[in-house]
Amino acid sequence: AGTLFVVATPIGNLGDLSPRALDTLRGVAAICAEDTRHTRQLLAHYGVEQSLVALHEHNEAGLAERIVARLQAGESLALVSDAGTPLVSDPGFRVVAAARAAGLRVSPIPGPSALIAALSVAGLPSDRFAFEGFLPAKAGARRERLARLAGEARTLIFYESSHRIDETLADAVAAFGPDRPAAIARELTKLFETVLDGSLAALHARVVADADQRKGEFVLLIQGITDEADAQLAEGRRVYAKLIEHLP
Numbered sequence: 318a319g320t321l322f323v324v325a326t327p328i329g330n331l332g333d334l335s336p337r338a339l340d341t342l343r344g345v346a347a348i349c350a351e352d353t354r355h356t357r358q359l360l361a362h363y364g365v366e367q368s369l370v371a372l373h374e375h376n377e378a379g380l381a382e383r384i385v386a387r388l389q390a391g392e393s394l395a396l397v398s399d400a401g402t403p404l405v406s407d408p409g410f411r412v413v414a415a416a417r418a419a420g421l422r423v424s425p426i427p428g429p430s431a432l433i434a435a436l437s438v439a440g441l442p443s444d445r446f447a448f449e450g451f452l453p454a455k456a457g458a459r460r461e462r463l464a465r466l467a468g469e470a471r472t473l474i475f476y477e478s479s480h481r482i483d484e485t486l487a488d489a490v491a492a493f494g495p496d497r498p499a500a501i502a503r504e505l506t507k508l509f510e511t512v513l514d515g516s517l518a519a520l521h522a523r524v525v526a527d528a529d530q531r532k533g534e535f536v537l538l539i540q541g542i543t544d545e546a547d548a549q550l551a552e553g554r555r556v557y558a559k560l561i562e563h564l565p
């Protein structure tokens with residue numbers, strides 16, 4: 318049987334594709350890609366011609382069966398997403414689960430991921446962290462999620478897009494308090510790479526004041542609770558948040 322290679326690709330700078338990733342993408346029978354046009358561009362940069370299979374969230378379950386059949390027939394395949402590591406806030410989970418359930422070999426070709434890149438430069442405690450992916454788009458659900466995280470001791474990591482970074486920071490100030498240390502890693506490995514750190518309130522003020530700081534792709538990192546006093550403060554806020562839900 319063939320192997321399913323889960324291949325990390327650059328999060329901006331094309332030079333971050335590893336030599337082993339390139340060899341793997343060249344060597345497999347086909348590449349399952351989130352967006353075939355996007356992956357075609359990456360491959361063109363390296364002069365690679367390959368057959369691509371589109372992997373959308375809505376076809377992932379059906380596609381998983383076909384991929385398993387091809388692997389069982391002896392073909393090796395690669396799985397990539399548009400940027401970074403597949404399955405990390407990206408498609409691929411069903412395909413990997415199906416391949417493993419079928420007893421097939423699934424092998425990682427590790428490389429960039431925005432969350433790890435951001436954590437490695439944020440200057441926040443990194444021994445324990447919790448990746449929360451994207452927050453809910455709706456304000457109510459987002460605030461509720463943040464309120465539930467206010468007591469977390471680990472560094473929290475979120476993905477965010479340019480059109481919500483302002484609101485998300487405002488909601489984070491409300492949930493964690495203005496003084497909580499945090500960082501924003503923007504456009505990592507790209508031309509306008511910026512890593513800002515400071516209190517949540519200071520970061521929010523900076524993003525509000527400077528439209529450039531609202532452009533691009535973001536990772537938001539928020540330090541966890543560090544001592545007992547903070548924990549009590551967070552508990553107070555959590556109870557308060559619950560109480561105001563029930564006010565007319």
Ligand code: SAM
Nearest residue numbers: 328401402405430431476477504505534535536
């Ligand atoms: N699979 C990817 C990974 O391993 O990082 C993440 C895919 S997710 C759909 C895209 C989000 O990742 C963006 O909205 C942003 O929050 C974050 N991201 C991706 N590239 C980034 C970059 N160069 N700088 C900062 N954040 C980035």
